Amino acid sequence: MDTGLEDLRGRDDVATLVTAFYARAFADPLIGPIFTDIAKLDLDRHLPIMCDFWETVIFRTGGYRRNALAVHVALNDRAPLGEPEFRRWLELWTATTDALYTGPAAERAKLQAGRIAGSMQRRLAGGSGSAYERLDTRERLTASGGIDDLPAG
Secondary structure (H helix, E strand, O other), X not given: XXXXXXXXXXHHHHHHHHHHHHHHHHXXXXXXXXXXXXXXXXXXXXXXXXXXXXHHHHHOOOOOOOOHHHHHHXXXXXXXXXXXXXXXXXXXXXXXXXXXXXXXXXXXXXXHHHHHHHHHHHHHOOOOOOOOOOHHHHHHHHHHOHHHHXXXX
């Protein structure tokens, strides 16, 4: 079935995707207020940064050199970000991508968004960020009393 959509090809397509996503995200009743009222996001300033981020994620350009986690930790301190917020963010990202693009780069954008959302959510909840964290190690250390000897974080 031909959808008439093309794949993401570069920076201009990333900018189209990111701009469309933020239009949806700002209007969303669950996550919109996080962007507008809590983060008070200046979209004109933020869009080029997010384009750098997603261009790096999708096309491995290396243009993004900031710490995305630190920004979200600071935001989480002001408004806890949990599973519902991350799920909605991912739903909107996926729907926006599907509405505009199809192909390997679009699939990579969605796959990486899922990985990023999961990792960020785990890190903000105090985990390692890895989906493969071994719980048996923590349970064994707790049982032996050795967990208190581990460094925090």
